[in-house]
Amino acid sequence: MLMRFSSEISYRNDEERENERGSLVPPPELVVGYALTSKKVKSFLQPKLERLARTKGILFVAIDQNRPLSDQGPFDILLHKLTGKEWRQILEDYWEKHPEVTVLDPPGAIQHVHNRQSMLEDVADLNLADCYGKVGVPKQLVITKDPSSIPDAVSKAGLTLPLVAKPLVVDGSAKSHELSLAYDQYSLSMLEPPLVLQEFVNHGGVLFKVYIVGEAIKVVRRFSLPDVDERELLNNAGVFHFPRVSCAAASADDADLDPCIAELPPRPLLERLARELRRRLGLRLFNIDIIREHGTRDHFYVIDINYFPGYGKMPGYEHIFTDFLLRLGSKQV
Ligand SMILES: Nc1ncnc2c1ncn2[C@@H]1O[C@H](COP(=O)(O)OP(=O)(O)OP(=O)(O)O)[C@@H](O)[C@H]1O
Numbered sequence: 001m002l003m004r005f006s007s008e009i010s011y012r013n014d015e016e017r018e019n020e021r022g023s024l025v026p027p028p029e030l031v032v033g034y035a036l037t038s039k040k041v042k043s044f045l046q047p048k049l050e051r052l053a054r055t056k057g058i059l060f061v062a063i064d065q066n067r068p069l070s071d072q073g074p075f076d077i078l079l080h081k082l083t084g085k086e087w088r089q090i091l092e093d094y095w096e097k098h099p100e101v102t103v104l105d106p107p108g109a110i111q112h113v114h115n116r117q118s119m120l121e122d123v124a125d126l127n128l129a130d131c132y133g134k135v136g137v138p139k140q141l142v143i144t145k146d147p148s149s150i151p152d153a154v155s156k157a158g159l160t161l162p163l164v165a166k167p168l169v170v171d172g173s174a175k176s177h178e179l180s181l182a183y184d185q186y187s188l189s190m191l192e193p194p195l196v197l198q199e200f201v202n203h204g205g206v207l208f209k210v211y212i213v214g215e216a217i218k219v220v221r222r223f224s225l226p227d228v229d230e231r232e233l234l235n236n237a238g239v240f241h242f243p244r245v246s247c248a249a250a251s252a253d254d255a256d257l258d259p260c261i262a263e264l265p266p267r268p269l270l271e272r273l274a275r276e277l278r279r280r281l282g283l284r285l286f287n288i289d290i291i292r293e294h295g296t297r298d299h300f301y302v303i304d305i306n307y308f309p310g311y312g313k314m315p316g317y318e319h320i321f322t323d324f325l326l327r328l329g330s331k332q333v
């Protein structure tokens, strides 16, 4: 697949330039502590975000994981994406002692989207049928043990091939993003549980990533896996493994695409979906991967939900994020 590289030119306004000279930089009014991996710091805390934040009175402070959290701060907001029970405990203990600090987001709510079965349960429970389209989740089956039982389990559950096999738990590791596409029922016993088997839905090779930051929503197009037709299904057997599809996928926003495939999902549908999921999941920072069933105008499937995704790839994220933090700081959110 061809990758497209783009560079973004950012224009500063007079106020920002003035502030950078020093004299007008206000003292920080909002201190945001962050505990993120170095990869995330690089992609999220870009200079354009820190610069704009400073002019708005927001200071980002790195949390030192080798020192007690209570000795650091004080913080108004804690931003985090680290995995592991230990970190979760530290955060929960801290929050109990400092309920005045806004923790983005609550560890328990994040845990819910670390499992590919529970992450989609709330979407399956939604009834958005009258809202400019239908949103569902692909038919799926969870396999926790005994790979030899998979072919039987699949036919009992009535799943249609091909199937996408995804590791059940998403723990931030590269392995948890290694997916497989299974063309025939018997090869399914070669897979390694625990996993989720999901019906592959043809969608014209384009996926919509819906980024959510509090109340704000931004949707972008990405290239995705191509459709699988009947002939391909008949002529192929076995399981095809592919590592980290979505990170290798280029933006499809400027590509010359069939309008029926490229048309973004209706705004009211996304607004409603985002509002419902925000409430049900108890998260403010996440994204949703949505596909449109090929050949339909308004049948959508949610295939993935990610906590604190790659906001650095979301156009204008520095404005959206700083506005969100300010609203949170003034307790309007
Ligand atoms: N049910 C499906 N039908 C069709 N294509 C799918 C399906 N599930 C996944 N895909 C394709 O595989 C890609 C990766 O799947 P998914 O988003 O579930 O994995 P992930 O590792 O959690 O990705 P991310 O990096 O976004 O967290 C999707 O972006 C899409 O291209």
Ligand SMILES: O=P(O)(O)O[C@H]1[C@H](OP(=O)(O)O)[C@@H](OP(=O)(O)O)[C@@H](O)[C@@H](O)[C@@H]1OP(=O)(O)O
Pocket (backbone or CB within 6 Å): 037, 039, 040, 043, 081, 170, 171, 172, 173, 209, 246, 247, 287, 306, 307, 308, 309, 310, 311, 313
């Ligand atoms: O940066 P992180 O390590 O958090 O990686 C996240 C990645 O963001 P990045 O683009 O900044 O890598 C996200 O990409 P987009 O959906 O926004 O494309 C998405 O793939 C998440 O699932 C990843 O989180 P993980 O599931 O691995 O915890």
Ligand SMILES: [Mg+2]
Pocket (backbone or CB within 6 Å): 246, 289, 304
């Ligand atoms: Mg995804």
Ligand SMILES: [Mg+2]
Pocket (backbone or CB within 6 Å): 170, 304, 305, 306
């Ligand atoms: Mg994911």
